[in-house]
Amino acid sequence: MALLEVKNLGITFGGLHAVDDFNLTLEKGALYGLIGPNGAGKTTVFNLLTGVYKPTTGTFFLDGKELKGKKPAEINKAGIARTFQNIRLFKNLSVTDNVKVGLHNNMKYSAFEGVFRLPRYFKTEKSMNKKALELLSVFELDSDAETLASNLPYGKQRKLEIARAIATDPKLLLLDEPAAGMNPNETKELMDTIKFVRDKFELTVLVIEHDMSLVSGICEEITVLNFGTELAKGKTETVLQNPEVIKAYLGK
Amino acid sequence: MEKNSNSPLVKKSSSIRPATKKNLITYAVVVAFFVLFQTLSATGNLKNAYKALLVPICIYVIMAVSLNLVVGVLGELSLGHAGFMCIGAYCGSFFSVLTKDIITVTWLRFTLAFVVAAVAAAIAGILIGIPVLRLKGDYLAIVTLAFGEIIKTVVNAIYIGKDSKGFHMAMSTAGLGMEPDGQVILNGPQGISGTPRNSTFVIGFILVMITLFIVTNLMDSRTGRAIMSIRDNRIAAESVGIDVTKYKLMVFTVSAAIAGCAGVLYSHNLATLTANTNNFGYNMSIMILVYVVLGGLGNIRGSIIAAALLYSLPELLRGVRDYRMLIYSLILIIMMIVNNGSFFVALREKLKFRLKNKKGAAAESKEAV
Numbered sequence: 336m337a338l339l340e341v342k343n344l345g346i347t348f349g350g351l352h353a354v355d356d357f358n359l360t361l362e363k364g365a366l367y368g369l370i371g372p373n374g375a376g377k378t379t380v381f382n383l384l385t386g387v388y389k390p391t392t393g394t395f396f397l398d399g400k401e402l403k404g405k406k407p408a409e410i411n412k413a414g415i416a417r418t419f420q421n422i423r424l425f426k427n428l429s430v431t432d433n434v435k436v437g438l439h440n441n442m443k444y445s446a447f448e449g450v451f452r453l454p455r456y457f458k459t460e461k462s463m464n465k466k467a468l469e470l471l472s473v474f475e476l477d478s479d480a481e482t483l484a485s486n487l488p489y490g491k492q493r494k495l496e497i498a499r500a501i502a503t504d505p506k507l508l509l510l511d512e513p514a515a516g517m518n519p520n521e522t523k524e525l526m527d528t529i530k531f532v533r534d535k536f537e538l539t540v541l542v543i544e545h546d547m548s549l550v551s552g553i554c555e556e557i558t559v560l561n562f563g564t565e566l567a568k569g570k571t572e573t574v575l576q577n578p579e580v581i582k583a584y585l586g587k
Numbered sequence: 588m589e590k591n592s593n594s595p596l597v598k599k600s601s602s603i604r605p606a607t608k609k610n611l612i613t614y615a616v617v618v619a620f621f622v623l624f625q626t627l628s629a630t631g632n633l634k635n636a637y638k639a640l641l642v643p644i645c646i647y648v649i650m651a652v653s654l655n656l657v658v659g660v661l662g663e664l665s666l667g668h669a670g671f672m673c674i675g676a677y678c679g680s681f682f683s684v685l686t687k688d689i690i691t692v693t694w695l696r697f698t699l700a701f702v703v704a705a706v707a708a709a710i711a712g713i714l715i716g717i718p719v720l721r722l723k724g725d726y727l728a729i730v731t732l733a734f735g736e737i738i739k740t741v742v743n744a745i746y747i748g749k750d751s752k753g754f755h756m757a758m759s760t761a762g763l764g765m766e767p768d769g770q771v772i773l774n775g776p777q778g779i780s781g782t783p784r785n786s787t788f789v790i791g792f793i794l795v796m797i798t799l800f801i802v803t804n805l806m807d808s809r810t811g812r813a814i815m816s817i818r819d820n821r822i823a824a825e826s827v828g829i830d831v832t833k834y835k836l837m838v839f840t841v842s843a844a845i846a847g848c849a850g851v852l853y854s855h856n857l858a859t860l861t862a863n864t865n866n867f868g869y870n871m872s873i874m875i876l877v878y879v880v881l882g883g884l885g886n887i888r889g890s891i892i893a894a895a896l897l898y899s900l901p902e903l904l905r906g907v908r909d910y911r912m913l914i915y916s917l918i919l920i921i922m923m924i925v926n927n928g929s930f931f932v933a934l935r936e937k938l939k940f941r942l943k944n945k946k947g948a949a950a951e952s953k954e955a956v
Contacts, residue, residue: 385826406825407825408828408829408830408831411827411828416826416827424820424823425819425820425823427815427818427819428816432815435809436812436813436816436827437827439809449805449809449811450801459809500826503828
């Protein structure tokens, strides 16, 4: 069975069909790309899949479980995690604490145990710290562990967002323009990291990206969106040669 | 990928964590303050007028710390904090007056009064929190403001009495229809009189410490991180599976319960408890908000210092009676500038940086040896 099944997903804002009839089937372990010109509805698809918006038509399933209409927090618990195009970190928390918020639902103790410092607090905090540092070292952020998130340079903030998303132990990871603002070297490094975490944490990855070197470098298959509808779909090399796609991106 | 196997963090983890250290300093400040003033008043070196300030200072410190949990840590503006204090004060007093002859052990009765008040205020917090916490920002502020006023008005309109037949409740004394042996406990605008005056500086201090313990430990835990993540970015918090409503309601409830306890301390410090604009109204809520904002949002130690200082200031300035409010407002403005002005913020950062470097250099030279 496919991990993610999206059927006829659509949303209208007033009279505008922001996304219309979006279909997608992702197998476990896939690294799938979602591209399209600005305003094509890529981020809206992410917002639909994470419950920020409620779809007007269609539905979607993760591991056979219908998630349409669920709240963002419930969808995350079901196994979908995401990053944001405009970075959304917990700015006044340290880098470690950002990741530890991600671990919130995986390593638990009650508020009572926290306030009265019962043994489970110390035990869980210890394993949380260990897990957080492990994750941070994957993204080479462990030397910044005690820094405030807002004091990190831009590239590291993007990496921290991915680390925080992975901390929620998702099945499906949605990355919204992870390479935005990175130079070619950093992008190359990020590609390796994405592939590495996909294998290490057994993730399925859906990525929005404008950087074609990243898309053709890591995505096996892609969908191209234009004006909220699907323009082309299939193997990355074939789709990127498609004259329609080139027209949508570059104009006539 | 395993480039950073010898991370510098391994070293750090053995020393005290920065959050713990910060909390210990806060506790130390409070204990030092307590010891100083307790000694002064025990040796008779404190004027009676100043002695009378000690319990109220504890009350407002507790109020400021608990409001900081909502405004500074959760990031929601609440203007009805005095309403919860009012509920606590009335429930605590009601309980004490009722059981004055039944429970003769003072400490037991007083402790129970705190429990009753905390539970009552917490229930009020939940009841108000459920509808109100769907609102954001200004709207939440307006509704909480209205709530505070409503509570104050309601307690002024209710009469409760007890006689051999049980409890009577009405909107006027005549409406109570009591037997001759009856006793009016809550007498409308005249409030509750005859509350035993059990509040002392020692009890106030213990309550401040308990409040500090709960609030600081809550902040430095899994729950606290979730709360602060909601403040910093609600959408991101939801995206990592934080149940925003649950934690907002939890903060609201805990904060209300603590404010309720402050209310008990307040009502047991007076002979007669009445509700008016200055003690449980809008003025009080704003005053506590001023303490919180000037002490620094999310900064517990700041709240304590600001509340203690700003509460006692008008009293200390009585000597220069005519210029009292002038000086008070000047001090408010100066505190605002020193806390948040760009020049002073930059200066603080610089000092912090220099201090850190000095420490780092010292540690390095130690290692070299």
